[in-house]
């Protein structure tokens with residue numbers, strides 16, 4: 375029997391995991407990437423934003439040193455070094471992903487991929503077009519920052535998230551439009567770097583989808599750091615005036631800054647993919663409609679990652695890629711195969727404090743009338759948090775009052791993004807609070823707060 379031929383368009387976490395696993399399972403795989411192997415959103419959004427936040431975190435740690443019995447250390451930002459650091463991380467990750475793919479025998483074409491029909495793809499490369507025939511095609515072209523008509527993006531003072539790093543200069547006064555996960559991370563990032571920041575919040579609270587207690591702690595942190603919050607304001611116009619930029623809101627309020635950054639969501643990269651040559655169904659926003667196996671309306675064509683319109687997270691994109699590889703290679707038949715349950719995906723917001731959650735939220739249970747048990751432990755009673763001089767935040771565990779099964783949780787505080795993994799494992803493995811409570815965690819650690827909350 376000849377090998378299955380798989381063509382993947384897009385080398386982000388969705389595409390490179392689909393390619394790596396399909397090759398590992400025995401397929402003959404070709405991957406087409408037009409920009410950066412590792413993913414534009416992954417390596418140009420996710421990774422640099424976290425790198426900048428790590429630098430800001432080091433700065434704020436230095437500012438807390440006097441509370442730890444040390445003299446205050448004078449620190450400052452070196453924009454050139456910061457830029458080199460971010461580019462260095464990006465280069466290293468691109469090399470690592472490329473090496474992994476080639477070690478598995480994946481052929482990589484640098485170019486733009488487009489569908490010719492249900493089984494053929496063309497890669498437009500610098501050396502001309504290459505036509506490829508495939509038994510299965512994986513579309514994993516990701517997304518790009520959303521730009522409304524009223525935003526005259528100039529990559530200088532009116533920026534999308536992707537233009538903000540590596541930073542050419544640290545803005546004097548940054549106005550951030552959008553108070554969802556991405557918006558608040560950018561507020562935190564630039565406030566940590568010493569920049570004056572104003573956040574335009576369309577509702578009455580930041581992070582409208584998250585635990586209100588967590589959002590309130592974050593707002594307080596912003597206010598403590600001098601961030602201005604313009605609440606109940608919807609930006610409708612941005613005008614560049616020489617070295618300043620003015621944002622006007624629908625109620626007539628205006629705010630002026632040196633730069634403005636738009637963080638109002640993303641749009642799928644589904645144009646110019648040749649979808650019109652196929653029967654693939656696309657929704658009104660441009661996302662490819664897929665079934666629980668991530669297969670489109672055409673059996674030979676799959677879609678993964680941001681393009682699938684499910685949950686725009688790198689972790690989810692990677693797992694989708696892997697599940698597609700299993701499905702293409704028939705591994706879902708004859709052995710245990712679990713479909714992805716997006717409700718059980720852990721996610722985090724890398725602010726100060728960090729905010730992380732997974733599974734059922736308290737507010738969601740309340741809204742649907744579901745009976746739950748909520749237990750909450752503050753970090754102010756945790757030895758390690760006090761040792762670290764950072765006792766802000768809490769651990770909250772949501773469980774079933776009858777069976778004790780862990781249904782979800784949220785954590786606010788240092789290392790929340792790491793700690794939530796314990797709750798995520800409990801949720802996906804259907805563990806009970808007792809399983810967490812009776813695990814012997816290390817003392818002193820922040821994890822003990824999880825054990826206590828699970829009592």
Ligand SMILES: Cc1cc2nc3c(=O)[nH]c(=O)nc-3n(C[C@H](O)[C@H](O)[C@H](O)COP(=O)(O)OP(=O)(O)OC[C@H]3O[C@@H](n4cnc5c(N)ncnc54)[C@H](O)[C@@H]3O)c2cc1C
Pocket residue numbers: 383384385386387388389406407408409410411412413414415416417419420421423424485486487488514515516517535556640643646647678679680681685686687688689690691
């Ligand atoms: C500012 C920001 C911060 C984020 N932080 C996090 C985070 O902390 N954690 C997290 O889990 N998620 C984060 N995300 C989301 C995460 O980056 C995306 O969900 C993830 O990268 C999606 O992976 P993907 O493979 O679908 O797309 P991408 O990573 O965008 O990869 C798609 C690839 O396809 C290529 N491509 C597109 N069209 C074509 C074509 N026609 N031919 C060839 N190649 C093509 C692109 O060049 C790109 O490399 C963040 C997003 C943003 C905007």
